[in-house]
Every structure is written in structure tokens, then in C-alpha cells.
Amino acid sequence: MTAIETDGLTKRFGDVVAVDDVNLRVEEGEVFGFLGPNGAGKSTTINMLLDFARPTAGSATVLGYDSQDEAEQIHRRIGVLPEGFDLYERLSGRKHISFAMKTKGIDGNPDDILRRVGLSDEDARRPAGGYSKGMRQRLAFGMALVGDPDLLLMDEPSSGLDPTGINELQELVREETERGTTVFFSSHILEHVEAICDRVGIMNQGELVAVGTLEELYEQIGGDATLELDLDGVPQRALEDLPSIDGVTGAERTDETVVVRCDDPTAKARAINRVEAAGATVLDIRVEDQSIDELFEQLTGAGEAHEAVEQPAEEVVA
Numbered sequence: 417m418t419a420i421e422t423d424g425l426t427k428r429f430g431d432v433v434a435v436d437d438v439n440l441r442v443e444e445g446e447v448f449g450f451l452g453p454n455g456a457g458k459s460t461t462i463n464m465l466l467d468f469a470r471p472t473a474g475s476a477t478v479l480g481y482d483s484q485d486e487a488e489q490i491h492r493r494i495g496v497l498p499e500g501f502d503l504y505e506r507l508s509g510r511k512h513i514s515f516a517m518k519t520k521g522i523d524g525n526p527d528d529i530l531r532r533v534g535l536s537d538e539d540a541r542r543p544a545g546g547y548s549k550g551m552r553q554r555l556a557f558g559m560a561l562v563g564d565p566d567l568l569l570m571d572e573p574s575s576g577l578d579p580t581g582i583n584e585l586q587e588l589v590r591e592e593t594e595r596g597t598t599v600f601f602s603s604h605i606l607e608h609v610e611a612i613c614d615r616v617g618i619m620n621q622g623e624l625v626a627v628g629t630l631e632e633l634y635e636q637i638g639g640d641a642t643l644e645l646d647l648d649g650v651p652q653r654a655l656e657d658l659p660s661i662d663g664v665t666g667a668e669r670t671d672e673t674v675v676v677r678c679d680d681p682t683a684k685a686r687a688i689n690r691v692e693a694a695g696a697t698v699l700d701i702r703v704e705d706q707s708i709d710e711l712f713e714q715l716t717g718a719g720e721a722h723e724a725v726e727q728p729a730e731e732v733v734a
């Protein structure tokens with residue numbers, strides 16, 4: 417089943433087109449990163465998925481339910497970690513989970529969830545006011561997990577977290593996806609979603625400008641990579657052969673090192689195989705990919721209007 421599907425989803429606020437004819441498909445079980453700079457239209461899209469905002473045009477389904485007509489069913493089956501979530505400073509972590517359970521009409525033991533998000537018994541009994549950022553995040557994540565949602569929607573979940581907090585969050589997300597939960601993770605920071613997302617969709621100025629795995633996106637924009645191979649000896653044949661490999665644009669030699677330039681990231685493995693087949697032993701490998709920030713800037717034009725990246729229909733589905 418498709419976890420999220422939008423069809424021409426559009427939202428205008430007066431003259432501002434916040435979301436412009438967005439066609440998005442997120443498959444069940446995926447971790448999908450929804451990216452874009454501030455003001456790109458991410459929150460407005462999420463609000464329409466949940467029927468907190470009504471589309472000007474187009475439609476959306478979540479877990480097979482229509483966002484406008486069947487919002488109640490959707491709300492029952494999803495967990496939301498909102499941006500800038502609030503905690504009640506004087507309530508314990510455990511009370512927060514109990515409260516979320518009552519609100520959702522769920523019976524159960526809050527301790528199961530507290531354990532799942534890694535909050536100790538002792539911490540769970542303390543007021544949330546004294547929690548570190550990471551612990552607050554764990555608790556909010558736990559509240560979103562109440563009722564075992566099929567889909568977790570997380571709006572800028574990594575904002576304000578230090579690298580340790582981000583790693584912890586990524587670990588929690590990974591555990592949930594192992595249980596089969598679909599995760600929709602919105603962020604304006606590409607590297608925060610890079611490590612955990614199967615695919616990303618990139619929004620810019622209301623438009624969905626690219627969808628795919630990061631590797632596919634690199635390919636679409638022709639992301640360059642340089643591969644440096646230290647060899648026990650450079651066979652002349654390998655050097656001559658390398659430029660004929662699909663995705664390799666050039667090869668040079670300095671002493672016992674071969675520098676291979678690729679415009680397709682998947683060409684790197686083919687280049688290594690070719691060198692080894694020519695009889696050389698690879699002693700060390702260094703790769704310099706186009707940076708993730710460059711990719712993001714290129715796709716979003718650093719906030720400027722630009723042409724959408726072509727997205728063949730079959731590549732939209734993982």
C-alpha cells in the first residue's frame with residue numbers, strides 16, 4: 417500500500433503559492449526525507465496531509481485514506497512529532513505518555529514505550545522540566561509512538577539537537593522502521609536525513625523539484641566524484657581502459673596512484689574492478705564526492721527559482 421500519495425496538491429495563501437502542484441508518493445515501510453529550505457512548503461504540505469489546512473486544488477491520501485474526508489481514520493493510525501513540540505515542565509515523562517494514551521483512547525503500559533525510546537525508570541519518574549534536549553526528544557518521540565502508528569510524521573525533528581541527539585534520534589527511527597513503520601521526516605538540513613532516509617523529496621518554492629535516493633539525485637544533476645587508487649603498480653592497460661567505462665570521464669597517473677574522475681557515482685566500483693582485472697592490487701582507496709551541501713544548493717538553487725529536475729514516473733517508486 418502507498419503510505420502517502422498526493423495528486424496535484426496545491427495551496428495558495430493570497431498571492432503566495434505555498435505548495436504548487438505536488439505529486440508525491442511514499443511507499444509503506446520507507447523512511448522518506450522531505451527536504452527544502454525555510455519557506456519551501458514542507459509544513460503546509462504536512463498540514464494538508466493531516467487536514468489541518470485545506471488544499472486550494474488537488475488531493476492527498478494517507479495510508480489509503482482521503483486527507484479531507486477521512487482525516488479521523490488517518491489521525492488514529494499515525495504518530496506526529498511536531499516541530500517545536502511542547503512538554504509540561506512539571507509532569508513526569510511517564511505522565512506524558514499516560515496522557516498521550518488517554519488522549520488517543522489507548523490502554524496499555526506507558527513503561528513499554530518509555531523502554532522503547534530508552535528513558536530509564538528513574539528518568540521517567542522525574543519532571544520533564546529537568547530533561548536534557550535528547551531526553552525531551554525521546555519523550556516526544558515516545559508520545560508519537562503511542563498506539564503503534566503505521567506512519568510517523570516528523571516535522572524538523574532534528575532542530576536544536578546536538579550531534580549526539582541527532583544520532584540518538586536516527587537510532588530511534590531505525591528501530592521503528594525495523595518494526596515496519598513508515599517514517600516521513602521533514603527537515604531543511606540534508607545531512608540529518610542522509611544517514612537514515614531511503615529516499616528524499618526536495619521542495620523549493622512550493623515545488624517538488626526532485627525525488628529519489630541520494631545516489632539517483634547525484635546522477636540526475638551529474639554529481640562528480642574523484643576516486644584515488646593507490647596500487648602496487650599501475651598497469652598501462654588499466655590506465656588506457658578506464659576512460660571507456662560508463663560514467664568515467666578521465667584517468668591520470670601519478671607514481672603508483674591512479675586518479676579516476678567519474679560523473680556517475682556507481683562508476684567507482686566498475687573502475688576498481690577494471691584495475692584489479694588488469695592485475696593490480698588496490699592498496700588504498702580515497703573518494704571525494706560532491707558534497708551533500710553542493711547537491712542541495714544545486715537542487716534548490718540556494719533559494720532561487722530554477723528548472724525542475726526531470727523525474728521519470730517509474731523512479732518515483734522505490
Ligand SMILES: Nc1ncnc2c1ncn2[C@@H]1O[C@H](COP(=O)(O)OP(=O)(O)OP(=O)(O)O)[C@@H](O)[C@H]1O
Pocket residue numbers: 429432433434435452453454455456457458459460461604
Ligand atoms: N497561514 C499562512 N498564511 C500565509 N502564508 C503562509 C501561511 N503558512 C505558510 N505560508 C507561506 O507559505 C510558504 C511555505 O511555508 P511553509 O511553512 O510550508 O514552509 P516550510 O518549508 O515548512 O518552511 P520551514 O522550514 O521554515 O518550516 C511560505 O512562503 C510561508 O510564508
